[in-house]
Amino acid sequence: MQNEMELKELVIELSDNLNQCMAQQAALQHAVYAVLANVSDKKAVRNSLNVCAESFLQAQESLGLPDDMIETYQDEIAELLDTLSDDIEQQRDADWANEGGNIHLDEDKQ
Secondary structure, X not given: OHHHHHHHHHHHHHXXXXXXXXXXXXXXXXXXXXXXXXXXXXXXXXXXXXXXXXXXXXXXHHHOOOHHHHHHHHHHHHHHHHHHHHHHHHHHHHHHHHOOOOOOOOXXXX
């Protein structure tokens, strides 16, 4: 009976820790997207993310992190990098259009 109580307490503690981790992850993700929305040098942010990702992946080998955690991390970083790439492309197109370029092709030429 004592073991069951201890096990139940551990499960509750693990559940609380998981909920806290998920809340922290969501807050960090929102913070990163808020920063991305207000940063003009998206290429510098992309380069910084790449450096952080490479460092994390090198460190994970010595930390012995589980494969599913690494996959999740890689998925999140890939999503951020995709968003940055889209933002960079949109900014490039906007800059080009502001310089007098025409980003829309004529329908006859498509």
